[in-house]
Amino acid sequence: MNKKAVRRTMASILSGIGVILILAFASLLMISGIFVTPKYGEPWQKDYSQKFDDPRIRLAAHGLLAANGHNMQPWKIRLDKKDAKVFYLYADSERLTKEVDPESRQMMVTQGAFLEYAVTAGDQLGYGTTVELFPEGNYDEQNLVESMKTKPVAKVTLAETKKTKINALYNYMFLPDTNRTEYQATPLTAEQINALEMINTEKDMTIKIYQDQNDKDKLRNYVINGAIVEAGVGRVMKESEVIFRPNEYQKNKYRYGFSVEGQGTSGVMQHVLQGLLTLFPSMNSGKSASDLFIKSTQISADNTPAYAMIITKDNSRSSQVRSGMLYSRLILNAHSLGLAMQPLSQVLEEYPEMKQLYNGIHHDYASNGGTIQMLFRVGKPTKEVPLSMRRDVMDLIEKD
Template identity: 70%
Template sequence: MSKRKVKKTMAIIFSCVGALLIITFVSLFIISGIFKQPKYLEPWQKNYSQKFDDPRIRLAAHGLLSANGHNMQPWKIRLDKKNPMVFYLYADSERLTSEVDPFARQMMATQGTFLEYVNIAGDELGYQTAIELFPEGDYNEQSLSESMKTKPVARITLTKTNPKSSPLYDFMFLPDTNRAAYQPTKLTSEQIDQLENINVDAGLSIQIFQDKENMNKLNGYAIQGANIEAGVSRVMKESEIIFRANEYQKNKYRYGFSVEGQGTSGIMRHLMQGLVTLFPSMNSGKAASDMFIQSTRTSVDNTPAYALIIAKGNDRSSQVKSGMIYSKLILTAHRLGFVMQPLSQVLEEYPEMKEPYSSIHSDYASDGGTIQMLVRLGEPIKEVPQSMRRDVMDLIVMD
């Protein structure tokens, strides 16, 4: 074959390969849903709550943005029919993650994060919010799921007042969790004081650690917890079930996990979504476990400080209040230029986690308290995208 024919043949081959690559990339983008409008991000818009006339729904639309376990958004709202300034928050028992959170402690903290966002938004919108926890009594712990359906976590009573600007309000519209690497910069003593001295309940405390000894110890707990969790198939399966592979699924469900939570954004997000949709095994089984462990190691290796939220007790009210404090901690950290990520696997209460759970409590809550949150804290290296949120009207119970 002549050199000219060889060159022509090679040109045809390269042209075909190039065309095939283009078709492959375009196909992945289409499968990802690149042209779909992300309705699941609408609640993050500052004017979203303004669509609603009822102040209770407007405040609930702000609560919807708060941090929550597994991004399940397990909230239900019942509007008082007789008093237009009263509404009730219920824990949505159909959104329990029973494998990872068998005693619903994280579920209760998630109720608290919601309430604190409502509280802060109330100031900004001109409503004083009086929050009464468990106004109809405690849950029946022997029939917890059913009890959640009938007994509210809180009654919120609004009183119209003059709006007052909250220094934390604007930070509610930022993602609550950043899983990327952080700058190595340590916090100043003044910054630590501001975080540890957030207006906390008498039974709660915030402790910041950034010294070498405690960093090594807490890094070890974070890795140990991730390794154990990655090896418990039923827990990993629970997360796998709520993974949303593409834009179509994210718009349909509007809760759960997605590739953004793994730090993927931009064009790579759509490529990854297309691949995971075509090959679900990329995000399940051993692949998911390995990815989780590696992600935790990257987080631990790029963390300058940790924060612990510790409660003297572990009753339901204490759990809710710990969530309220967590919201304040997140927003105050944002105001200071920091971001956060929970690394609380070691605090989970399923049998396989018993040993490290006991050990970390012996080290950091030896007086009998309960560590409600363990989070990494630092200056971000990059911004991360916002996560899915449900339409606030999906939270409203119509009866």
């Protein structure tokens, strides 16, 4: 074969390989659902709540955007039939994450996060809101699931007011509540720390921010070791695996749980990764998922200028809910300061394998008998992250 023939053959082979690669790339995008309309993102649109005439549903549509454990969005709304200005918030017992949250503490924190967003929206929309926690009494802890079905977490009462000014935090509700990417090394300023710590006005709750090197090193170890423990507990990892949505079709179908954008992946790479995960689910299960979880936690911990905690005097259900309300206020104020946050909840989880680390961090940082309800990182993010899935608000409304 002469040189020209060899070159023609090689060119033909390379051309064929190129066509195959292009087809494979296009196939991944199609499998991902690149042309599918992301209905799961509609609740993030500022005009979404305007589709509803009932102001209670409008407020619920804003509460839906709040941070929540495992993105389960475990909220149920019962509209009062006799009073058009009253609704009740229930914890959705069908959306418990029993392995990672066996005491349902995170579930209660999530209820509070919803309530604070609803209150913030009420201020903006011209409705003063009164929140009464556990208006029909506390849960029966021996029959917790049944109690969640019958006893509301909160009664919310609206009162029309003359709107005199825009709520300064309202627009920040439409930003992602969690940013898991790397944060800049720049420490928080004294003014930023003061602004965040002063948000809390309740005597039985405390916000503490740590950014000296000794505390950062100690907390980093707790965070990473907590991730290592969780990654080694098969039933906990499986609980996360089953609510992972690998492509746009699944995200539109379920609209809750985890997806690749939770780690900050977006654009074309998001669809490439989604296509691969759809074709090869093992990439997000077993040892692969555990290793990825530990690695991503290490990257986050290694790029954190400050850690923060919400500590309550007791661990009552009311304190858990109120800590969630406080956490939402922190998120919105952090956004206003150009900061981002990410919960690092593993070391605070109450299943047996985590007991040693749970006791350790409480000994070191809540030795007076208090409960650390939230541990999270704070800093200036290096990049923006996509918005996570949200359900349609009408799915939260209890049907007659």
